[in-house]
Amino acid sequence: MQNYDSPDGSGKPARRVRRKYEEGKSLSITSLLDVLTIILVFLIKNVSTESARISAEAGLNYPSSITNDKLLEKSGATPVKIFPDKVLVGVDGLNFGNPKDLLENAQKRIDISKYLQLEANDIFKTEGHEACLVVQADSAIPCGYVTEIVRIGTDAGFTYIYFATLADPDWLKNTSLSSTQ
Amino acid sequence: MARFKPSDVRQQKSQTAPQEPNLVPIMNLFLTIIPFMLMMVVVSQVALVALNFSQGEGGGGGSGAGGGGKTDTEKVEIHIMGKGFEKTNQFLGMEIREGSLEKARIPAVNEIYDYVALDNAIKGIRASKADLVDITVLVHPDVLYGDLIRTIDLCKTNGFSQVHYTAPKVQYYD
Numbered sequence: 001m002q003n004y005d006s007p008d009g010s011g012k013p014a015r016r017v018r019r020k021y022e023e024g025k026s027l028s029i030t031s032l033l034d035v036l037t038i039i040l041v042f043l044i045k046n047v048s049t050e051s052a053r054i055s056a057e058a059g060l061n062y063p064s065s066i067t068n069d070k071l072l073e074k075s076g077a078t079p080v081k082i083f084p085d086k087v088l089v090g091v092d093g094l095n096f097g098n099p100k101d102l103l104e105n106a107q108k109r110i111d112i113s114k115y116l117q118l119e120a121n122d123i124f125k126t127e128g129h130e131a132c133l134v135v136q137a138d139s140a141i142p143c144g145y146v147t148e149i150v151r152i153g154t155d156a157g158f159t160y161i162y163f164a165t166l167a168d169p170d171w172l173k174n175t176s177l178s179s180t181q
Numbered sequence: 182m183a184r185f186k187p188s189d190v191r192q193q194k195s196q197t198a199p200q201e202p203n204l205v206p207i208m209n210l211f212l213t214i215i216p217f218m219l220m221m222v223v224v225s226q227v228a229l230v231a232l233n234f235s236q237g238e239g240g241g242g243g244s245g246a247g248g249g250g251k252t253d254t255e256k257v258e259i260h261i262m263g264k265g266f267e268k269t270n271q272f273l274g275m276e277i278r279e280g281s282l283e284k285a286r287i288p289a290v291n292e293i294y295d296y297v298a299l300d301n302a303i304k305g306i307r308a309s310k311a312d313l314v315d316i317t318v319l320v321h322p323d324v325l326y327g328d329l330i331r332t333i334d335l336c337k338t339n340g341f342s343q344v345h346y347t348a349p350k351v352q353y354y355d
Contacts, residue, residue: 029204029208030204032208033204033207033208033211036208036211036212036215037211039215040211040214040218043215043219044218056227062227063326063327063330063331064331065228065230065331065333065334066334066337067228067230067333067334067337067338068226068228068229069228069229069230070229071229134229138326139325139326139327140326140327141325141326142322142323142324142325142326143320143321143322143324143325143326143329143348144322144323144348145326146326147320147322147346150232150234154234158234159233160231160232160233160234161231161232161233161346162230162232163229163230163232163330164227164228164229165227165228165229165230165330165334166226166227167226167227167228171331172296172297172300172335175296175297
């Protein structure tokens with residue numbers, strides 16, 4: 001037999017009241033997930049393999065252009081980056097020395113030519129692919145160096161030469177007015 | 182009348198609230214991919230100016246101009262003179278040669294090439310020769326690469342889809 005002690009002395013058992021704790025609600029991350037999905041789709045759309053091959057190089061001051069030609073669909077692109085103080089050739093960016101060497105050092109020209117021929121042959125192994133040379137040069141580089149690279153490239157078998165620029169549809173508007181007008 | 186005995190162990194699932202799918206792994210994946218892709222995004226768009234050096238087209242570095250078999254009257258050349266030329270000829274700027282027509286000179290203003298005048302001149306050529314798509318740009322070796330690109334760009338924007346890039350052999354005598 002149980003004895004209940006009543007606080008008020010009435011004999012009734014003391015009523016125990018359990019405090020109700022609300023269950024903690026888990027943070028809803030569905031909306032966050034939606035936003036992230038949208039961002040991801042947007043980024044995937046913008047990031048292409050082409051931009052991976054032709055990325056803007058820090059330290060290169062690109063010239064501006066209105067024209068924006070597309071790379072050939074079936075093509076293999078080999079970049080040549082002409083900095084004011086160095087020339088990097090190929091996807092791996094092999095350093096072939098100073099731009100002046102292009103005009104003054106015959107051995108350097110031969111080395112670059114051999115390397116570009118290997119690259120072009122690799123591209124031609126893939127059926128139907130064209131070899132494209134993408135020249136990324138600083139806008140303050142004298143054209144003599146660029147001409148030499150183009151000559152070496154065309155001799156090596158690159159039939160399509162692309163010059164990398166920065167897209168700027170307003171560069172002509174921003175230039176000073178013609179003196180003849 | 183057949184009667185079926187109720188099952189001994191009647192499994193009655195307690196009715197619980199439907200569980201939400203565990204989104205934590207997906208979130209982890211997203212949080213890894215998105216910063217990586219943001220790093221890859223290039224804010225400034227790299228454009229390309231194409232030149233075709235396949236058979237029959239003009240080549241770079243050679244002294245011969247690529248004309249694609251055009252007759253002399255249809256051939257249009259833009260010569261960009263450098264500072265070396267200025268020393269010997271007292272002229273810095275561009276020269277447009279159109280077959281037998283007189284050379285049109287566009288002098289540089291304060292050692293800056295006049296692209297607005299060049300644009301107008303190319304527009305004039307386009308108006309007179311609507312079907313012409315070939316144009317040759319001859320650049321002296323001391324001209325800056327940026328100036329070459331701007332000239333090619335103006336040719337392309339004015340409808341000259343086949344721009345031939347040629348470097349003349351230049352020797353300056355003091």
